[in-house]
Amino acid sequence: MQKSLISSAQLTKEFVFEVFTLADEIKENPEKYANSLSGKVITTLFFEPSTRTRLSFESALQRLGAKLLTVENGLLNSSANKGESIQDTIRIVQGYSDGIIMRHSENNASEIALEVAKVPIINAGDGSGEHPTQSLLDLYTIQTRKKSLNNLSIAFIGDLKFGRTVHSLVKSLSLFKNNRIYGVSSKEFELPNTYLDWLASNNITYIPLKTIDEIPKDIDVLYQTRVQTERFKEPVIPYEPLILNKNTFKRFNQKTILMHPLPRNEEIHTDVDNDPRAIYFEQSQNGLYVRMALLHLLLH
Numbered sequence: 001m002q003k004s005l006i007s008s009a010q011l012t013k014e015f016v017f018e019v020f021t022l023a024d025e026i027k028e029n030p031e032k033y034a035n036s037l038s039g040k041v042i043t044t045l046f047f048e049p050s051t052r053t054r055l056s057f058e059s060a061l062q063r064l065g066a067k068l069l070t071v072e073n074g075l076l077n078s079s080a081n082k083g084e085s086i087q088d089t090i091r092i093v094q095g096y097s098d099g100i101i102m103r104h105s106e107n108n109a110s111e112i113a114l115e116v117a118k119v120p121i122i123n124a125g126d127g128s129g130e131h132p133t134q135s136l137l138d139l140y141t142i143q144t145r146k147k148s149l150n151n152l153s154i155a156f157i158g159d160l161k162f163g164r165t166v167h168s169l170v171k172s173l174s175l176f177k178n179n180r181i182y183g184v185s186s187k188e189f190e191l192p193n194t195y196l197d198w199l200a201s202n203n204i205t206y207i208p209l210k211t212i213d214e215i216p217k218d219i220d221v222l223y224q225t226r227v228q229t230e231r232f233k234e235p236v237i238p239y240e241p242l243i244l245n246k247n248t249f250k251r252f253n254q255k256t257i258l259m260h261p262l263p264r265n266e267e268i269h270t271d272v273d274n275d276p277r278a279i280y281f282e283q284s285q286n287g288l289y290v291r292m293a294l295l296h297l298l299l300h
């Protein structure tokens with residue numbers, strides 16, 4: 001495994017399970033890893049808004065003993081605001097730190113960074129491209145709840161076109177056997193061809209649907225997403241047939257789990273939150289341990 005993580009296409013099954021085993025171990029024995037990154041300075045360089053991703057990375061880094069440099073709201077608060085290129089920013093920041101965790105609004109920002117980087121680069125979300133560390137925590141959440149990553153049925157709902165968490169999870173699910181994927185969206189938000197081709201070349205069944213009501217009620221995983229409104233100039237009106245509430249969720253099996261990368265808007269009503277099948281807050285908490293494990297493996 002390289003020390004940078006740019007796309008879920010880089011993941012192997014072995015590495016995914018190495019991360020999971022270590023995440024479990026860290027959760028049990030955090031003190032054993034408290035100095036894993038001591039002496040290292042790591043930069044979180046965020047050019048787009050974030051709560052979970054940045055704070056869970058920073059919490060993970062602190063818990064592993066690293067020191068932090070952080071740029072939040074980078075388009076305003078870094079030299080990007082003075083017209084500096086991604087390449088030049090990376091050339092500078094790597095002089096001050098031993099690794100860079102970057103979120104950017106451009107789809108290929110982390111690849112551009114990687115071209116000039118001498119320190120590991122971790123993609124924390126690039127435009128409507130990918131979000132590979134989210135896919136690791138999503139896989140981990142599915143594994144802990146379903147005890148397997150094979151033979152599953154998974155429905156992605158909402159913005160499959162711009163949702164980078166969907167893109168990375170679709171790619172990483174292809175590592176496993178016999179999964180069936182449903183893509184539930186309106187016409188404007190369908191999964192782009194690159195990901196459809198990826199699924200086809202990995203022999204994964206993909207079934208496009210238009211409404212939540214069409215999803216089989218014994219589905220294993222519902223993966224709901226918000227419309228990525230920041231990719232549009234005009235406000236986007238929520239599409240009613242894709243909204244989950246107590247009523248539309250009732251129909252599903254007791255073993256169905258409901259995930260969401262968060263933040264949510266109207267696509268999951270709060271009246272679903274107390275249903276034990278709704279596990280999005282647990283999913284987000286898992287991000288801490290998964291990111292600690294990943295950072296230990298890549299940066300130690």
Ligand code: NCD
Nearest residue numbers: 052053125165226261262263
């Ligand atoms: C996602 C993201 O930023 O892509 N959030 C996250 O990292 N948990 C999803 C989103 O913003 O809708």
